[in-house]
Amino acid sequence: MLNRLPADERRAQLVESALALAERGGVGAVTVRAVAEHAGVSLGVVHYCFDSKEALVVAMAETLIDQLGEAMNAAFDLPDDGPDTQGLIGLRQLLHAGLTAMWPALEFTAGRQLLTYEITAYSLRHRGAASASNGVDGQVASGDIATLQYQRMDEHASGFLVACAERSATEWIEPVSSLARLALALLDGLVLRWLVDQDNDAVVIELDNLAGIIASRAAERP
Known part of the structure; x- marks a missing residue:
């Protein structure tokens, strides 16, 4: 069979x-x-x-990227019948809700989160190295894994930020792409620190601080 x-x-x-x-x-x-x-x-x-371990690692990375993307989509999907969250306070509430909804998925897959960092490092070490899969039939080379990973995450985060601003009648005063990059960089750090110390109480505070930092880059619409 x-x-x-x-x-x-x-x-x-x-x-x-x-x-x-x-x-x-x-x-x-x-x-x-x-x-x-x-x-x-x-x-x-x-x-x-x-045909090689490199091809297998690329497939592993693509699977992890897809799984993380699914988790982000599920957490960042704002319900149509959600509460009336207007203004900057409402924006912060929406951001906080999305981040806290995403956290259980990250916590439940701690081993794979750690592996994501390791594969990112693997990719960066192989960047620039000759690869038979580069440019062949659309395949991703090991050196491109990190770039693909963050591009996908940026797309999910940017979509969430746009949706939050629309729902709360606010507007971002900085480019959404820059804010998505900032938010993900901070979230990366929080996840890595949690993997080290497993301090769940600290995460609750840090996620709220992260929501506040991002919300401070917005203004209420005239």
Whole structure:
């Protein structure tokens, strides 16, 4: 049965096996042999789906990016029948609600959040290195992973900021793209610090401070 899986399902299975290995032992623990053993398939099956470890790491990163994007979309989706939140106070409430809604997903996937940082570092180390996948059939090279990750996150965050301003009858006094970059940089730092000390009480305060910092870059519409 294992050998009869459709190609897309097989690739997804192998990526999940690679992610499970990496959560426990980091990217260095991901080898073709280890993935094959974890997934219960032959080495040839892994080689058929991924021509190199780099290709497998890229697929891992793309899966993490998609999962994070889904979490951001779910948290940042403002309900049509939400409370009447007008003005700067309302804007801050909306920002805080989105951030706090997103946090449980980050906390629940702590191992994958840590892996995201590691893959980002892996990507930056490989940036500029020659890669056979560069520019081939639209494939992403390992050195491009970090760029793709933050581009996707910027898109989700920018959309959320625009929606919050529209809902609260406010307007941003700085470019939305810059604010999204700032918010994500601060959130990155909060997540990394939480991974270090697991201080949930501090996170509650820090998320509120983050909402306040971003809201201070807005003004009420005339």
